[in-house]
Amino acid sequence: MAKLLDKQRYKCALAAMQTVQAIDRALPILHSGPGCAQKLSDTNGSSGYFSPNIFPCTSINEKDVVFGGVKKLNSTIENALKVVDADLYVVLTGCIPEIVGDDSGEVVSRFEDAEKPVIYAPTAGFKGNNYKGHEQVVDAIIEQYLKKSDKKQKGLVNIWADVPYQDLFWLGNLRALENLVSELGLTPNTIFGYNRGIENIKKIPEAEFNLLVSPWVGLGNVKKMERKFGTPYLHYPTLPVGATETSKFLREVGKFAGVAEEKVEAVIKEHEDYYYYLIGRYADLFLENRVINKQFTVVADAQYSLGITKFLVNDLGLIPAKQFVVDDTPKNYRDQIAEEFKKLNYGIEAEVSFETDGYKIHEEIKSHDYHGYPLVLGGYYEKEVTEDLKGNFLNISWPVQDKIVFDRSYVGYEGGIRLIEDIYTIAVSRFN
Amino acid sequence: MAVNLNNSNVATRENRIGSITGYVGTLKDLATQSECGTLKGCSRCFSQSSTCLSSCALGQLCGIRDVALIHHGPAGCSVAGAGAYYMAKVMSKKRGVTSDTIYVGTDMNENDTIFGSTNTLRNVILEVNKRYSPKAIFVSSSCATGIIGEDIDSIVDEVRDEVGVPIVAVHCEGFKSRIWATGFDISDHAVLQSIVKPPREGVKTNKINFKNFFESARPEIIEMFKNFDLDPVFLYCNSTVEELSHLSESLATTCICGTLGNYLGNTLEEKYGVPYVRSINQCGIEGFETWLREIGKVTGRSEKIEKYIEEQRAIYIPQIEEVKKELKGLTAVLGMGPGYTFEVSRVLNELGIKVVWALAWHYDKKYENGDVPPSMKYLLDNDIDFEASVADQQNYEVMNILHKYQPDMYLSRHPGSTVWAIKNGTPAIYVADEYMIFGYKHTLEFAKTIVDAIKNRSFEENLAKRSKLPYTDWWYKQDVDTFLEETK
């Protein structure tokens, strides 16, 4: 059902073009109106090998609405193959062709024997948001491009996390997850970002297991791979930010992969020692400042809302006010995610609200007693409301307007330190 | 042509004034054919993504302070709400005012495509009105709502009395036109239809409507106009609904970009007798002076204006002449909207830079009043000719041209375009701010910026050396018009 989307935090399924864009040398071909790509892009690292104005597009007009746009789609794919130098072409359909009934899948199937792979993901805007669109693209790769492999590569682990570009830190986070997994002696395999691309996609069926680090995004994908390739999966719902969660993450992955306990503990010890060396040096700042209080709120997708809540409670000893999950999490995942918010130190439980109406979120923030200045980590929308409350605001989730991020990450031990840096940079920019 | 303000649908720019989005040839060709009305556009059998008219339409409207935009469609259509929120905050802050303009979506889903969602829309309108008490409400359609037959006009009519502020349906079905600038007309149409009132009896004013984008030169223009006893009203960024309601009382309407302003200007003239200043725009010396003189003529202030021109010339012309020495003989390719391409071409000519190719993202053969665009007429009259194409932001065509011509610079006005020139090793100048070449002062700055951009090409070189371009070798060997399909 349609609803009032006030201060929206996500895009539509067609924004999965950004998921495609995050795959090195993969090109989205849009069967949509002429302006969808521009609308759905942000200037946050999108002028790489391909940018949205490179994406071929059928630019649907009225005639295509009446007579169908399959012919135009055919010529667009055909010429895209000639003009644009890519490794993988992913046709994405927008609203119009899906409503009027273009058989885009059939058109794409005509290119089965093309020199380069051409696949298709139905991503009409009304089918869901870009979290769902992201899953559609990964599904398309699994279903249409990959085949079951008899060969399994020892120690090879596919890592899946949240949605590129929607997640400002996607690149850094993936690299950080890879590094953690490598340190356990495993071989990480991811498909997004620099130098991954088609060669890594080909390796997906050879992995020993899939590691999904996300509360819910991608769960359908890893289940599909379990069915199609027989690859088991480990679902780790919490983005590991900071020492407590990262150590837990390493133990769990180590156990699942059969890594010797001593090895896992050695890795953890080395990191924790350095982590607490750094924390110790700045602990005075945490304790002796006049602006960061105990109570905080995160307004973000399930991934950051959960990951940062756990970090601030379990590592920094803060107390959660109400937390907001704004990604329109499918209803069947909500209970399970809400449970995760209850697994905090000292039996602390965070109340979580799955809310897409920004007005209501702001009303709740305004009415909550933070026992002092609130700390709010959220989208750009929370900037003003936090400042009105004289609080401290950090922009960590979409929309992001006041920072750029190349490849920084909030994942792992180092990621936790980066997040603390960001929070206390704001704290020290004011006195009281 | 007659404008019908009783209808919420504005005919697309293609219908009304015959714009084209596909053409390759010389400027003269384009212009002469434009004059005798024989020009044909071509459709492409291969195209890249460009812009949605709703971005232009709603992007304009959300600049107005304390209004509500309700974009009825899937979440991707209303995604601009995020940028609108940011703009409302930073732009009003810069001006020292506040804006609570809100831009919401309706997150239409698959169910709605089957069962419709006009009831939800009605509730959304009423709820937004309750939450924010906006001064006006714009309710926009999208491709999806258009195609499933959502009757937003009826809903708007139904709730009009209840909301008690101006409310209007804004038709933004993106598939209806490839010319996104139609969106500017759509926004003007909405404002004219719902907000602008007939002039009040006996109200005397020295106001002049000034249609622009983001008003960066507002303070200096206010200062300048004081010399002429004129008070500019900048539109729509930071406009208030109250201000807009009195546009019909102004002495004249002028604009920074013909593409942006001509629907409003012509309609105010046609309907309320507010003269519309039609001239080449304010870019460069010739443009600035011509524009000022036209304002003088229209508002009866020629004497004051001549005096101002004389004073300013004495200050700036010698400086501009000095910089020109460094620019002589340089070559340029440019790609902008038609409101700028031919204007900037003129300025480059003034500065002694040779335009080897000009791309206009679309081309209005005739403006609302039936005339050939003034910028084009100027180039013709002055015998300035170069290769030109009309390319609705087709990046592959731009790259083909840059690759073949290897100009000294590429000038562009649209996001996402300059980086490709740089990767080609061509210095790029992003003429984003509409006032970047405004008047004597900014023409001088612009000339100096070019000198700087040409002088240090390190960034371009570094990046180009390490970048692989996204097109195949095959494409670079083709003619730029390979995919233009003659539709005669």
Next chain:
Amino acid sequence: MAYYIAIGSSDGKRTDLKFGEVSEFSIYLVEGRDYEFYEKRPVGDVFEKKEEKKDTCDTKCSSGCSGGGHGCGGSEEVSAKVDAIADCRCVVCKKVGFQAQKQFEKKAISVFDIECDIDEAIDKISAYYDKIDNKRSLKA
């Protein structure tokens, strides 16, 4: 509300003529989803004028996808032809030049440049208008 559709056809079966090639339009009368052949409407004079003008055309004009993009053909012949079917709601031809398209659209006449069976064209177009007029979904 009944309306007319103008079709460019050489055989009364397919929409196989380019706008410029049409010497007489087949006019169909449509009411809701029902339609019938109404009349042949000659535009003969116009056709001759076009033939004379052909010499001045850029030769690239008709070379399809690799065309030069230069315009040719005067606006007068187009206008006359457009006027001949000004009472129609839309026109269907294999191809319709840009100039003609614009003139049609100014008169709020939709242009469908497509080659197919006449029955198919009218069927689809009437379905479209029927739904749009009645605010019904185009959902397949």
